Amino acid sequence: MGWIYKVLCLGAATSAGYARIIGVGGHKMGEEEGASRRPIASRSSSWAIGLSAWLARSGATPNGISLLSVVFAGIGAALIVFTTHPIAMVCAAISVQLRLVCNLLDGMVAIEGGKKTKSGPLYNEFPDRVADSLFLVAAGYACGFGWLGWLAALLAALTAYIRVFGGSVGLPQDFSGIMAKQRRMAVLTAGLLAQSVETLVSGGHWSLILASAVIAAGSLVTCITRTITLARSLERL
Template sequence: MPDDNRRPIAVRSSGWARGTAALLARSAITPNQISCASVLFALAGCAALLQWPDAPGLLLCALCILLRLLCNMFDGMVAVEGGKGTVTGPLFNEVPDRLGDSLFLVALGYAVMLPWLGWLCALLAALTAYIRVLGGSLGQAQDFRGPMAKPHRMWLLGIALVIAAALPSWSHRLLIATAAIIAAGSALTCITRLQAIAARLHHGADA
């Protein structure tokens, strides 16, 4: 039975994902440790982007984004499908995500020499999550809609980093455009989620 408070991820049902999650579940590794590992990958990606803002650093940051997303998927799979969830699991599921988002997005702002834009992206990213959880606190299923939910932000940034590494003459402008799209998309996501929550509240009041 689907969990309305769990982010839908299509690849979660693939054979390789299930096999890897089962292997992790049989090991001594805990879901909370996997969640914390996502922050370490975010720190490594942040350092790579700031210290080596050329092709190797951009590609390393993109790899760290991918590894962070895999951690975000496997922590839930090991907790739920693997039966290793803990009472503090919800905290480890949310807090490392917010840290990881902020690290990557703030680093992006400094990398393009527009720190305010990176901080704006991080603020709006955190606000999308706050609104999602707010809906849950009101008794609604948590709303993971976009257009710029966490996976959308991270995949966009990861792809942009790879393209920027391949096109160094366009790198700076491309990453500025990516940050601007993330900020605008995150703001729009906040609006769409708030509208959906309000509509459900009105529907409940009228029922």
């Protein structure tokens, strides 16, 4: 269980840096709503609009929804690490998607629902980093390569740090890259579903090994490309 404590420490350390960078403001960091908001196509879907409106009317808070994403991540991580049953891998994949739904709805309730809070930036970033780390570290340990899970989690946190740092110096936050959050979670979801089949067929763990390696490598490339874009944008200021 020591790795769970380390995950929380990683989330705390990276989020402490974010807190210094972003200060206080709306729920979606420093929000001047647009440049600092991740483009998500499903935000304009009827189900998302209807569900976020219902949550806002029901008294749900964006900060609470953000924290709920960590609950789903914790459940998913436990399923990945402590079980080997194929159904558990499918349930873990569902947990990944439920975490993403929370990430979508917290911002919609905050902005469209008019429930932004001064502490919103903290709740927007901290749960994300913890949730990412729980999933990725768990996948690494489950496939027998704990270091690979930690590497993927560290690089995932760094992609977010570079994005937020760009926003802190007056640039639009850069959500680009081959392994932004949605793609990381898409790769992990695919890996978990493939692992459920692989467990039945051979009992191996190559699906999770491959998914973890792709996430780590893609996150490294994303860090590099975002840093290059950031440097060029700063030179043009």
